[in-house]
Amino acid sequence: xxxxxSVFLSAIAAQSAILGLLLLHAAISTRTHPPELTxxxxxVKALHLTDLCLFTEARYTRHLSQADLSTPFQDHPIxxxxxPSGSFLGAPENIRKINEELD
Amino acid sequence: MKSWIEKQKYIIDFxxxxxxxxxxxxxxxxxxxxxxxxxLASVMxxxxxxxxxxxxxxxxxxxxxxxxxxxxRHDLMPLRYRDEILKIRGVQAVEGRLWGYYFDPVxxxxxxxxxxxxxxxxxxxxxxxxxTVVTENEHRHGPEEQAMPLVGAExxxxxxxxxxxxxxRVRNAGKGxxxxxxxxxxxxxxxxxxxxxxxxxxxxxxxxILMTEPDxxxxxxxxxxxxxDLAVSVRNPEELxxxxxxxxxxxPDSRPIIRDEILRTYDSIFNWRGGMxxxxxxxxxxxxxxxxxxxxxxxxxxxxxxxxxxxAIGWETSDIIRMKFWEGAVISLTAFLAGVILAYIHxxxxxxxxxxxxxxxxxxxxxxxxxxxFVSAEQLTxxxxxxxxxxxxxxxxxxxxAATIDPDAAMRHTGE
Amino acid sequence: xIELFDVRKVFNTGKPSxxxxxxxxxxxxxxxxxxxxxxPSGSGKTTLLSIIGCMSxxxxxxxxxxxxxxxxLPERFLxxxxxxxxxxxxxxxxxxxxxxxxxxxxxxxxxxxxxxxxLKERAMHLLDRLDLSRKAHSRIEWLSGGEAQRVGIVRALxxxxxxxxxxxxxxxxxxKLSYRFLEIVETFKKDGKTVLITSHDPLVYQASVVDEVVRxxxxxxxxxxx
Ligand SMILES: Nc1ncnc2c1ncn2[C@@H]1O[C@H](COP(=O)(O)OP(=O)(O)OP(=O)(O)O)[C@@H](O)[C@H]1O
Ligand SMILES: [Mg+2]
Numbered sequence: 169x170x171x172x173x174s175v176f177l178s179a180i181a182a183q184s185a186i187l188g189l190l191l192l193h194a195a196i197s198t199r200t201h202p203p204e205l206t207x208x209x210x211x212v213k214a215l216h217l218t219d220l221c222l223f224t225e226a227r228y229t230r231h232l233s234q235a236d237l238s239t240p241f242q243d244h245p246i247x248x249x250x251x252p253s254g255s256f257l258g259a260p261e262n263i264r265k266i267n268e269e270l271d
Numbered sequence: 272m273k274s275w276i277e278k279q280k281y282i283i284d285f286x287x288x289x290x291x292x293x294x295x296x297x298x299x300x301x302x303x304x305x306x307x308x309x310x311l312a313s314v315m316x317x318x319x320x321x322x323x324x325x326x327x328x329x330x331x332x333x334x335x336x337x338x339x340x341x342x343x344r345h346d347l348m349p350l351r352y353r354d355e356i357l358k359i360r361g362v363q364a365v366e367g368r369l370w371g372y373y374f375d376p377v378x379x380x381x382x383x384x385x386x387x388x389x390x391x392x393x394x395x396x397x398x399x400x401x402x403t404v405v406t407e408n409e410h411r412h413g414p415e416e417q418a419m420p421l422v423g424a425e426x427x428x429x430x431x432x433x434x435x436x437x438x439x440r441v442r443n444a445g446k447g448x449x450x451x452x453x454x455x456x457x458x459x460x461x462x463x464x465x466x467x468x469x470x471x472x473x474x475x476x477x478x479x480i481l482m483t484e485p486d487x488x489x490x491x492x493x494x495x496x497x498x499x500d501l502a503v504s505v506r507n508p509e510e511l512x513x514x515x516x517x518x519x520x521x522x523p524d525s526r527p528i529i530r531d532e533i534l535r536t537y538d539s540i541f542n543w544r545g546g547m548x549x550x551x552x553x554x555x556x557x558x559x560x561x562x563x564x565x566x567x568x569x570x571x572x573x574x575x576x577x578x579x580x581x582x583a584i585g586w587e588t589s590d591i592i593r594m595k596f597w598e599g600a601v602i603s604l605t606a607f608l609a610g611v612i613l614a615y616i617h618x619x620x621x622x623x624x625x626x627x628x629x630x631x632x633x634x635x636x637x638x639x640x641x642x643x644x645f646v647s648a649e650q651l652t653x654x655x656x657x658x659x660x661x662x663x664x665x666x667x668x669x670x671x672x673a674a675t676i677d678p679d680a681a682m683r684h685t686g687e
Numbered sequence: 688x689i690e691l692f693d694v695r696k697v698f699n700t701g702k703p704s705x706x707x708x709x710x711x712x713x714x715x716x717x718x719x720x721x722x723x724x725x726x727p728s729g730s731g732k733t734t735l736l737s738i739i740g741c742m743s744x745x746x747x748x749x750x751x752x753x754x755x756x757x758x759x760l761p762e763r764f765l766x767x768x769x770x771x772x773x774x775x776x777x778x779x780x781x782x783x784x785x786x787x788x789x790x791x792x793x794x795x796x797x798x799x800x801x802x803x804x805x806l807k808e809r810a811m812h813l814l815d816r817l818d819l820s821r822k823a824h825s826r827i828e829w830l831s832g833g834e835a836q837r838v839g840i841v842r843a844l845x846x847x848x849x850x851x852x853x854x855x856x857x858x859x860x861x862x863k864l865s866y867r868f869l870e871i872v873e874t875f876k877k878d879g880k881t882v883l884i885t886s887h888d889p890l891v892y893q894a895s896v897v898d899e900v901v902r903x904x905x906x907x908x909x910x911x912x913x
Contacts, residue, residue, distance in 0.1 A: 171280065171284055171803065172283070172284050172287040172288060172291075173279075173280040173281070173283035173284045173287065174280070176283055176287055176601060177280070177283070179605065180604060180605065180608065183605070183608035183609065183612065184608060186608075186612050187608055187611060187612055187615075190612065190615045190616075191646060193644060194615075194619075194644040194645070194646040197643065197644055198643055198644060198645050201327070202643065203471075204471040204472070204641075204643075205324075205327060205328070205643065207469065207471055207472050208328045208471070208472050208474060208475050208476075209327070209328055209330070209331045210331075211468070211472050211475055211476055212328055212329060212331040212332055212475055213331035214387065214388070215385060215387055215388070215476075215479070215481070216332070216333050216366070216368055216388055216502045217329075217332060217475055217476075218329070218332045218333065218336060218528075218533055219329075219475075219533075220321075220324075220325055220328070220329070220474055220475060220537065221383075221435075221437070221473070221474060221475055221476065221477045221478050221479075221638050222321075222474075222630070222638065223630075223634055224380065224381045224382075224383075224437075224477075224478045224634040224635070224636045224637070224638075225381065225634040226381075227372055227381075230372075230381065230383065230478070231383075232536055232537070232540070233528060233532065233533040233536040233537070234336065234338070234345075234500075234528065236340075236343065236344050236345055273800075274799070274800035274801065275800060276800075277800040277801065277802060277803065278797065278798060278799070278800030280803070281793075281796075281797035281798075281800065281803075282797060284790075284797075285786075285790070285794065285797060288785070288786040288787075288790055289783075289785065289786065292784075292785035292786070577783055580781045580782075580783060581783075581794070583742065583775060583777070583781065584770070584775065584781075584794055584795040584842065585766060585769055585770025585795045585798065585846070586766075586794075586795075586797070586798055587762075587763065587766045587798060588762070590797075590798045677742065677743055678737075678742040678743075678766075678769075679737035679740075679742035679743040683733070
């Protein structure tokens with residue numbers, strides 16, 4: 169019969185090894201910018217894009233940074249939202265500071 | 272040293288034996304614990320990766336966008352604004368952007384319609400080495416074809432569109448097919464899909480429809496002397512805010528959005544303060560409080576008795592504490608590692624499957640993007656200290672007092 | 688081997704419940720002998736035993752073990768002496784439930800960190816000596832009373848102590864099992880161990896294996912003036 173502690177320690181070692189491998193995977197795949205990233209950047213540059221296409225349900229979630237100053241979800245940074253995605257997004261900072269003078 | 276290791280192993284042996292006595296309870300605890308770590312770590316990985324990616328990708332955004340605001344909404348921008356802004360010292364170029372939304376009633380999806388700027392993507396892309404990767408999602412591109420479609424207005428050609436991969440997926444439409452749109456005037460307007468944008472770029476392009484300027488104007492009925500907004504570039508980035516201020520002074524009904532603000536917007540996206548995040552977080556915290564309370568509410572009489580026995584047969588106070596340490600560590604460490612591993616796989620290999628319903632929300636068109644695995648060591652450490660440490664400590668603390676009882680107490684116990 | 692000089696023990700000093708359980712006990716316990724402490728209930732037998740076994744400290748007086756004063760040693764050293772010198776057999780056998788007999792037997796050796804193989808072998812060997820090898824992997828709650836007590840005895844032996852201390856070892860046993868226990872005590876004596884037993888069971892203190900009987904009453908040795 170193997171000792172319980174040996175089983176446990178090997179399990180922890182195995183888990184750590186897996187985590188280590190995953191972190192290595194993370195390090196390797198982000199060390200150089202992969203072609204996908206370059207492509208996205210090129211597209212953003214070429215098409216003058218300003219936002220990520222995360223939520224397509226409303227214009228103020230699709231183009232977060234371009235949203236109107238008076239769209240409902242910007243009334244209050246944590247106001248409840250019609251759309252689930254609204255609950256993931258805080259109001260953009262430039263809108264929270266709506267009263268701040270630009271100059 | 273060797274005997275120290277052996278001693279720890281013995282203590283772990285005993286801890287495991289004693290944990291296994293309440294198999295169902297402890298395995299249940301472990302699973303619940305791992306689940307909480309999994310959710311927290313998934314949120315963490317997802318938000319960090321998306322923020323990081325946003326900051327890398329949107330660095331290429333226009334330096335400044337100028338909108339015209341009418342009655343609290345942005346409105347079409349007269350081209351005369353462009354000419355005036357161009358005169359401001361330090362402004363290098365001002366280009367009108369033409370873009371808008373189209374709701375597709377058949378599929379219930381929203382599209383973003385966009386006219387590519389005069390200079391084509393390929394022209395701009397030539398300045399840096401690039402290659403487009405075609406992934407398996409993208410079944411529409413044959414291998415022999417050029418992967419990066421030509422997105423310049425001239426290459427699209429009148430009557431043609433280039434669509435994002437999300438639209439192609441939702442409509443199950445491919446190259447050469449026609450999509451029938453309805454113009455502002457209610458007429459049907461069939462446009463031919465000339466090409467699709469790659470699936471690798473879905474994070475920025477999933478819902479895009481690129482078309483020529485005349486088509487766009489006909490589509491929405493926008494007069495020649497209007498654009499949606501202006502993209503301004505300046506000679507010296509330092510002067511951006513000064514120029515923005517000048518623009519607002521010149522046109523009080525305009526609203527400049529500088530690139531930094533865009534980047535900051537995405538830096539604060541998925542904030543911990545945000546609605547759902549706070550719900551997830553507080554659920555997790557609550558669960559922890561329950562654990563901790565369960566632990567800290569003290570040891571049962573049985574546990575006390577056991578500690579007494581161990582002391583009587585020669586265990587020191589420190590051995591008891593060590594045993595309790597392992598009792599907490601066995602569960603929390605296993606759960607932490609399992610939760611983090613699963614979260615990594617979940618976010619970076621399965622496209623955050625669990626979050627998908629919430630992230631999708633009401634969107635019909637949901638981009639399928641593969642996040643780059645940016646992992647912050649700092650966040651991982653924080654998570655470790657937020658999960659493993661409190662649990663372990665809350666296991667040890669109540670045992671502390673019991674561990675210092677006199678060993679002879681065990682001699683005085685009567686019965687059970 | 689064990690010398691006691693005027694040992695006193697007061698519980699709950701300064702409280703209304705203050706109680707003086709031992710009132711000046713001087714005693715010599717010689718090695719390789721079987722000594723029985725007897726006396727009425729509440730006379731202080733268990734208290735004296737726990738002081739001798741380094742489980743608690745006397746309020747006054749001194750205890751010497753093989754000529755070494757142990758009364759004033761810090762807890763760490765006491766624990767160390769306790770687990771190397773003494774093996775305890777308890778009245779309620781005080782085994783840990785839910786784990787196997789073998790694990791229970793090995794428990795006192797865990798903090799010493801010796802190698803697993805030899806320890807397990809020794810535990811199995813000792814279990815075998817008391818006819819328990821078949822029960823090694825049984826959980827404690829499945830054992831009969833006599834088996835449980837013998838597991839308790841094996842546990843007392845695991846660190847090869849020179850002194851075996853047993854508090855009322857036969858109080859839960861029937862006559863047959865009590866005789867069996869005395870047989871085991873014989874083997875301890877043969878192995879050269881010192882045995883110290885408390886009991887008010889005549890079967891024990893009148894047994895032939897017993898070398899010396901010490902009678903306690905009200906925290907004093909019987910016959911000494913209060
Ligand atoms: N921790 C304690 N606090 C207060 N009083 C105690 C404590 N331990 C023992 N006593 C008291 O000391 C006295 C002696 O107790 P002890 O257990 O030594 O008696 P005993 O001779 O072993 O009795 P028995 O034969 O019933 O086991 C008893 O009156 C008991 O109530
Ligand atoms: Mg007693």
